[in-house]
Amino acid sequence: MGNINKKILDEHNITSSEYKRILKILGREPNLLELGIFSVMWSEHCSYKSSRIHLKRLPTKAPHVIQGPGENAGVVDIGDGLAVVLKMESHNHPSFIEPFQGAATGVGGILRDIFTMGARPIALLDSLKFGSLNEPRMKYLFEGVVSGISWYGNCIGVPTVGGETYFHPSYNRNILVNVMCVGVAKKERIFRGIANKPGSIVLYVGSKTGRDGIHGATMASDAFDEKSEERRPTVQVGDPFTEKLLLEASLEAMNTGAVLAVQDMGAAGLTSSSCEMAGRGGCGVELELSLVPCREEGMTPYEIMLSESQERMLFIVEEGKEERVKEVFKKWDLDAVAIGKVTSDKMLKLKLHGENIATIPIDAITKDAPTYRRPIKRPQRLSELQDIDISEIPEIRDYGDILYRLITSPNLSSKRWIYTQYDHMVGTNTVILPGSDAAVMRIKGTKKGIALTVDSNSRYCYLNPRRGAAHTVCEGSRNIICSGGKPLAITDCLNFGNPENPEVMWEFRECIEGIREACIGLKIPVVSGNVSFYNETSGVSIYPSPAIGMVGLIEDVSASRNQFFRREGDLILLLGPMSGEIGGSEYLFAIHSIERGPVPEIDYRMEKAVQSTCLEGIRKGLIESAHDCSEGGLAVALAECCFGEEEMGAEVELNYEGRGDMLLFGEGASRIIISVRDMNYHMIKRIAEKNRCPIIPIGRVIKGFLRIKGFLEMEIGPLKRVWGRSLEDSLKGIYER
Amino acid sequence: MKFGVIVFPGSNCDHDCYYVIKNVLKQEVEFIWFREERLEDFDAIILPGGFSYGDYLRPGAIASYSPIVKSLRRFSENGGLILGICNGFQILIEAGLLPGALLRNRSLKFICKKVYIRVENSKTPFTNLITHGRVLSLPIAHAHGCYYADSKTIEKLESEGLVVFRYCGSNGEITEESNPNGSWNNIAGIISRNGNVLGMMPHPERAAEDIMGSCDGILIFESMVNHHGKHKQKNTR
Amino acid sequence: MKAKIRITLKSGILDPEGKAIKNALHTLGYKEVDDVRQGKYIEIKLSSVSGRSIEDLLKEMCERVLSNPVMEDYSFEIEK
Amino acid sequence: MKAKIRITLKSGILDPEGKAIKNALHTLGYKEVDDVRQGKYIEIKLSSVSGRSIEDLLKEMCERVLSNPVMEDYSFEIEK
Ligand SMILES: Nc1ncnc2c1ncn2[C@@H]1O[C@H](COP(=O)(O)OP(=O)(O)O)[C@@H](O)[C@H]1O
């Protein structure tokens, strides 16, 4: 080897067999710049080399899908000439290093993925997972992440309307920060990242390039070790103000008719955006790096190509029309510089002051990047963990106390402290605010609305990845249904440990199969997503944590519903089976510190029956409120129905034989609590019977108390107050970086 | 009546204000880019909420140096109506069109939630359709909304009836608990001495339709239209 | 030339940020800390100023732009 | 005793706020301004420190709490 030695290859995370492949592709030794490009393009983060073969199993087709996976974001048709664009992405590692900026730049990245497609972002959601809040550093991380999301999202003026937040020691040293963005575009004006016209101009727009996050793309695909300390100066700082200008300018530029393709510069910056666009279009690209706007003096081509500076995009513009586009960016005070052109030779050619400095076949770093079928192995733990002897779990008979402890535990307490820091109303579209099952956004200019949710259940996935992932899809779907929406599409974010660990890879495969099974069962396509591997520290991986983001369509937004009981005297009904199961439940975890047991089975016929009944009931105006019954079981779900502004209560009687804790706190799929006016009861019952859906009257809405006959009686006011403030309370005490 | 909504770089409630004026209030409305200088054609100007210049330096500060603010001064001297909402209020303060300062919220957090405000002066062009003492439910969404001024200024504001809105409880009670950001005397909105420039932290445009959960905010826009109508009659008579 | 500018809240004005830092320091055991005030620090690189003194220029920038006299004080040093 | 602490972004790290301030100064005609970096200024009143030097204490506080070593540098002066 000449210049490239083992150390350099290690620094670039390139294995020796990968290096051999590079030599074969080039027919010569690469220079450092070329090696850097291979390194980022072949990183797990950009190439999906471990996940690609499994991701193919996801169902991605449906008549309303305009764009499935493979683009910057997925697109679905919602009628009226409009389309909804959605995508979720992780920013886990950067947020662990610098929570505020890490989370903020995560928001910035996902927003660009949406407006890149020509859509105006209308909502953000965040799926957050942290370790135990007893750790001083976790408080710091949690507070920092929430402030970072708040700062970026609020500043750019896209409301953060929902999310989920989960605490578990499995995330003590690898937190998860996933952000989902949803936008709306005109159906015939979707932009894609396909550069297929040789001669067209490559236009660099947005912030200048600095030395930010160089090797960042590699970092995100690399497990933490002691060395991550050294990489620390690679923190990227976000600038939501510039992003706001970039958003407005980009949408305006797309109106000029001169723009052929667009892609944001995310991970692997200029390299991936230029190569991926050329790759998709079967073209090549030639760039003159001396033209790239730089923030610092003396930046090398290596730095320019690998920088991950934020708030930058690459536009492909029709030759001769670039001035029109530049005009727009000038108006918004942004740089827009032609730095090269699309070519027909399928090569990436880089020049510096006219001199060739790198030449790489595009296919080799895009569609022909290495893929691995990594070994898989079912973890030993499972057989033992999936078993549980219920008789060994002491039955505590103070059910009121259990309920109190559950709803004040970090996972089930109100997330108000988080979402009041997010502007969730800007845009004046948020019809159902955070705090209910799904957020609902109206679509101005139509009668329609969309329902949005993001869910996961990593304990279920830990105990039974396949079934756990399927549960997550079902829960997301029920959340959408409960607000009156019909599920349209999924975007996922698959957070896992080290893929080189066969057990992790097995979990990954199983989760994909579970998502597949539920998507087929419920007929919901996956249109976009993201994989985050290497969520591992010192050999310990996180629980398998697939997050499922979902969008549903509401035909008449004025008929949408939230989860809160509305009127005294309304009848409370349970759709679905009465009994829950205790295996893997939040109750076992929070009260008995046990994480085991069989994950409840899913009966898709039942699941569909429950969902169809609820949706039809809401659409016909028969249902006053609907709430998905999931973590915490029936008792927690009932309490949550009472925590609306009016502080309604419930008087409930459950006819059930067996253990009280299983009845009240057992979990499982296919259950929804609805409230209806008396006069509508027979009609909803008829719909349920038609769908063969169990429908059980369990009580009535009353004022101010939750009474479950024979089990508990609690006053709503005080209960709601402790539920409302317990997350904030658990943040008191020592913070440490 | 013709409204203008000024768009600064970083404004993000501009479209929301425009939508309400056009589709709910059903009045004429245009965006005004911050580099423009002509305001003569307008009857009222809205400075919308958002993060002009990213809130960098101080919220509203950099925007207050734009040329359009000079025109805004002239516009106000000629009696034109100016409503500054949230960041718009911050800009008016930084520009010196309203007194005092807006400090960081006492909690140090951005706060987005519905609050109650009590109407303390119903004789203004912005509140003439609302009865004195009525409680409105409007959302706030800001990180710098803690109204502060030296005691002399506060005294003046209070004694001259220039405090138009005050944070309160659902029954109009003025308490520490109902003060979301630590504002002096629970001040949520103030008006200039000549009565044509109003700044307020809550967002009336976010509570202007049933589907948004409250229609209280539209009363402020309707009051402006009502005032304009009367004024015009007087002028043509 | 380099100007180092400090902008602080006027003394009568409550400084919740400073208070939060003080509390954080106290919980970590730094009991010696009696009071904390937080402000802004701005560093400006300047090329030569003509026709007026640099102090004069900086004073003007501070009063017109960098600080808000209603709530803030400023001070600066110049490093040549 | 009073400690005057300045916290600045490490060089090379984007400073959007500094950039915005510079642009504002330019539009207002202050063409002499070549560059602006924004940081934090913290003033701490301390009672007497025992068992260690005050410099040592401040250094620790800066590294643990006041600055974020990942992206910030700090410096301080002590006024007795
Ligand atoms: N990180 C967050 N950001 C915004 N909203 C959140 C966040 N975490 C939870 N929420 C909101 O709190 C409510 C309860 O969340 P969750 O318990 O996950 O609901 P569900 O069990 O119905 O899916 C939801 O409305 C959700 O959108």
Ligand SMILES: [Mg+2]
């Ligand atoms: Mg959920």
